[in-house]
Amino acid sequence: MKLVRLLLVVIGMYGVTACAADRVYQWTEDVVLSGGQKIVADRRAVFEVTNDLLGGRGPGWLFKEASIAANLPAPISKRVSLEGRLAPIVLDVFNGAAYLVGVPTAIGEDQWKVPSHELYVAFRLGDQGWQRIPLRDVPESVRPNLLASVRTVFLDRPPAPSHVSLELKSKVDSRPELDRRYKTIVRLPTPSK
Numbered sequence: 001m002k003l004v005r006l007l008l009v010v011i012g013m014y015g016v017t018a019c020a021a022d023r024v025y026q027w028t029e030d031v032v033l034s035g036g037q038k039i040v041a042d043r044r045a046v047f048e049v050t051n052d053l054l055g056g057r058g059p060g061w062l063f064k065e066a067s068i069a070a071n072l073p074a075p076i077s078k079r080v081s082l083e084g085r086l087a088p089i090v091l092d093v094f095n096g097a098a099y100l101v102g103v104p105t106a107i108g109e110d111q112w113k114v115p116s117h118e119l120y121v122a123f124r125l126g127d128q129g130w131q132r133i134p135l136r137d138v139p140e141s142v143r144p145n146l147l148a149s150v151r152t153v154f155l156d157r158p159p160a161p162s163h164v165s166l167e168l169k170s171k172v173d174s175r176p177e178l179d180r181r182y183k184t185i186v187r188l189p190t191p192s193k
Helices: 002-019 106-112 150-155 166-173
Strands: 022-032 038-052 058-072 078-084 086-094 097-104 121-126 129-133
Touching: 022 058, 022 150, 022 166, 038 086, 038 150, 058 086, 058 097, 058 150, 078 086, 078 097, 078 106, 078 121, 078 129, 097 106, 150 166
Parallel strands: none
Antiparallel strands: 022 038, 038 058, 058 078, 086 097, 097 121, 121 129
16 A cells, blocks of 8 residues: 555656646747748747656657747838747748748647637738738648748757758658648638538
């Protein structure tokens, strides 16, 4: 009986100490826009520890939230930023309008109220900042241009880089096992009413 209590105390202590430890990564990233201009984005990603003791995989890291900020070129000529429970995959300017598209985290799906027929949260820059829009309003020529393999670059390959070049991004994001939601914008059919 004492052994069982001791085991429960140890497991409980592990859970308490593990929950307090987020991993935060910050980096700059080269980004090529649809028109060929190159900008540098300031990015941040936060991972939280998970305990999958009953699932048998042991502790691991779960993507929690991210932020992105960048100076957009003319005609926008403005610094933009967004923070939340989504993984940005697109920051682009097309036909004079700025777009940002992200894949929500599991908790982010509730926060952003993502419809069942969409896999993303999409925004267009308006006078009041980023305005949420349906994915169908994002031009089809707007494609992922941000680092998708954040986990691979920062959690799986220490040391973490302070800058992600186009070459590094191309190398890690071309892996066949990368979820296709991050490689291209998957447009699911809108359900009929």
